[in-house]
Amino acid sequence: MTPALERSREKQVHDLKRRFQIHHALAQGKHIGVVVLACQPCGFKIPAQSATHAPHTVGRDGLPVARTAQHNAALECSRRHRLGHGPDELGIIRRLLGMCPKILHLMTSVQEMLKDGLLVAKAGMIGADGDFHRSAQVITRGRRSATTAWHHAITWRGIRAILKFLTEHPPRVTSPGNHTSMSSNIKDILANSRPPGCRGRGDKYLADIAKGLQRLLLKHQEFYTYPTCRLDKDSLGELAAVLVEFGEDIHAEIGLWSGLERMQQQFFGTPLPFLVEPTDAPPDLAPFDQRRVQFLIWTLLPCFVEYRVISPTHTDLQQMAEAASRYLAERFAPMPKDSGVKQFLSTSNTFGWDIKRKLLWLGGSSYLFRLYFQRYLEAHAEKPEDRIPATDDFVCQECTEWSGLGVIDVLAAALDLPEEDRATLRTWHERHTSYYRVESLQKSGDIEETLTARNVVSGGTYIIRTNMDRSPFQTGMLIQGALTPWRGEWYWSGRQQSFGMAAADLEPSIRRDMLRQSSKIAYRYCLPELEIVRRQARDHHAAFIAHYGDALVAFPSGLALAAAEQKRMQALWAKATPEQTASAMKKGNLSKPQPDMPFPPDFLDHEEGIGVFSDPVEGVDYLLALDHVISGLRKRGEGLNEAEVQAILDAVQSDVICPAFIRRLAAGHGTESFAAAFCIRDQPGALTLEMLLRRYKGAHYRRRFPAISLVV
Template structure:
């Protein structure tokens, strides 16, 4: 006798619910919310609601849990959604993007909140574009609002989160990291996105030949270290906030502590040379910059009796927490030769900005400002188009030669003379045609950072300027623009070219995109919402 498939009857288990808990042992409290989550899943499973068959069941199961977590967030006043709404108000001047907020109450449950949570989660996890005003989505939002709103009086609350999020100035660093781990992987807002992103990073590590993995020959340790990228640096599609940003928003702590939490993203990672120790700290020299860091000995237990100063080296990352450097991630011994260390000292990729000394940072800032002035003085614009890569290489070479000859001269602030335009005019070339995006490659000087060279920019500008796009060119333009352009570049182009062709893929006019311009940038390309850091690197002095 053939057994009937039990897919329809497979509901959520306590394991599904506990995935987003910062504790391990369930109680009657968790059983109550699990029951609500299963009711939410039952709605999503109904064919007439428009979700089943379009989205994978695992995504719908997780969505049911997240919707219930949102209700729990409201009941227990955890503060995650309120932090999100507060950030929306700060960034966009409204509580939520995309939706009509005429009857929105920021201190209560709202259909728009459920609609936005559904839109955002399914869009990211299923990698599908959803129309915010689609009938199934809005009907589901109304259903879940009614369903949860009628259960407000009966729903149990807990003070666990008040205790869990109580961050004192003297909190132990690794207790703080436990909170960051929940913020990254296990809270209902960023958890699905970061968990999926981390798994994709691990899969990529296995699929590709990884040089660091080859050198260290320790896959598990490398993966453990990769988690710190998500705990400390990774920006989420939710307002481009990092896990430290989220913790700073919801922590029960003195306000003066919040900037310290946010600055945890300033991690220094690379090869360090052991230089000795005292009772409290190890002394490590960051090889690429020569800077000496005192690293708290509670970070890692090293057998210093067997270590030789100036000889033993290791790969790890350190984070500054309230004036002290802590090893964060994994410590892996490095067996490179003295010759390998010499190579690292001149490797432009061997350092991040926070590994330099303050004096070195100021030197890099000054050099970057000098190069930016040179670019603007020579080309006359921050964005320049070229017919091909050969022309660009020739122009950049001429630019460098010109600046080296004239860098001692004092240029007037804001001078708009373009030596490049003069050069093209002398050669009877059409600078105007190139400036309008007629070329195949472009150079853009990102403020405070450096030169970005791109073949995508001319393509996007061409599509923006076309009188009429083909049907398939609308999504190409939209995704190229919001996926690939940094916020400063996107705004620079938006100020100079028409945006009428920039349309949301599933419909709507250009005004809809204009109204949600900054939201789309953060949603599709959150990683570029970061501190502007120079791309320059210093060479060691002889």
């Protein structure tokens, strides 16, 4: 039978990492909750795996190697140990293998040599012009001091006051899925989302418009055919606030939505995929075109209705969008176009902190991103002290279901900037997280304007804009932190940690640990090393194809795959010279050549087919339940069973299965079943697949780095 226009899906399907990156991590230690594979006979490289969260050196796409603390302990750079997208656990979630290192303690011999008294956490921000890491939820909580706190943030002293305030009065973060804690006061929701210090003549009307829209939608949903799109009163209040802010954006020509449409036109040939036919030139849409509202609701509805897949052309969704579109057009028609948001985004873009201030508002408070931001903080900011790094992670590097775009992408499109500045802003997902030795301070009177620092890992020199009075930095100090570029200078992003006047003889070990444990971060600025591992990644890929005869190989079971992979490793070790073998064993701390490749029991017991795909950049992906995926694809969208639908959903929605793997499957079996699994009807197959891949795998469309660590 043909799939319905709505589906349920596995809860927390994205919570586990599901790929063996490139090939293998070091085979040492007791493998509890972690898959550790045999080391390659490369002598120079040791593959690494994903674990804790960026911007800290060990984390997110930093890929620390799983190993025991005795030989090569992971380099500690954060006060929190967690995954970028979920819990530190191992398991099989429906169809995909979840794998990650379980890191219990992140202390290296390098840091053991640094006396605790020298390890002083500095509350560093990107600049001295605002509370850059503060969500607008703080502004209105019935406390006058919350609003006052923002305006104190003009100096470094003010920033420290902001941090103290946030620690003592942490903002309440609510989730659309948890209505018992969500405020139903639309006025508060809108007040919390306004940018600081800017107020337009039309702002005062927004709450009244949103309340009216909430009442309209509450009444309208009584006539829906299915329960899928029916929301409770609190959720409708949040959705009404989102729609009214969207209306403000359209009416005042703020530029957020138009920027999104321009990028989607560039990606897909249509500003509104699945709702507007692709054309060479952007179509002329009415300001409050129903399809715009429909696309917005369809994109954000999973934030309210969890674990379901809903068609973008769902009949009840169309009905909701039509009612909201008419209402917004009528209510905004007589309103003034003066908007506080537009005033805020029109302020100066001279310094990096000007951009960061806007970036933090857009990511934490705007109608496009705040629901995703709330969900992200729930997963990654359990403690108040986690809010600053988690917020920095979200606004700089997280990709969302807005066609895989992040906050930096939308802001770059919305601001009036030269193309060079837009391109620079879009690179902020590659923050230069490293250790920096302060070499000199440049002052004007009592103000430290800039400092010059050397990247201990790459050797590069950075001119860092600070504009601080009473600066905490001193010449010779070793600082761990992240930097982002803006107009020829660099700016601190997130927190910094000071290691005081750490001895210079520690620098080689810091460099070695960064390249081993956090290679994907180091390759952002270590370009010679990046070229080496890119060549090695291509060699790995060529060796895979030479052994198997194809980039995609299917195995009937986990045991069959494990046996085949063991033979492939044997062949690689057999080709190595004795000198290469000895070097690899020494650098990898291996007790014997060709170590075993331990797979988890659930993987070995799997008997529903496993696909193995090698990519010259992404490495090797393992996809479970391949039998269900292939049988579903062969049906060309007709009569898929539940197991087939779920297997296809898991493969596409996993952010660790590379797009090339999915495209290879589609090339052999068509795109019809991909569309059917996501309830997409009567759309071009190529457009459907590209839209789904960008929506769920946005990070793969940015610059990628091989998951291979250098041993230096």
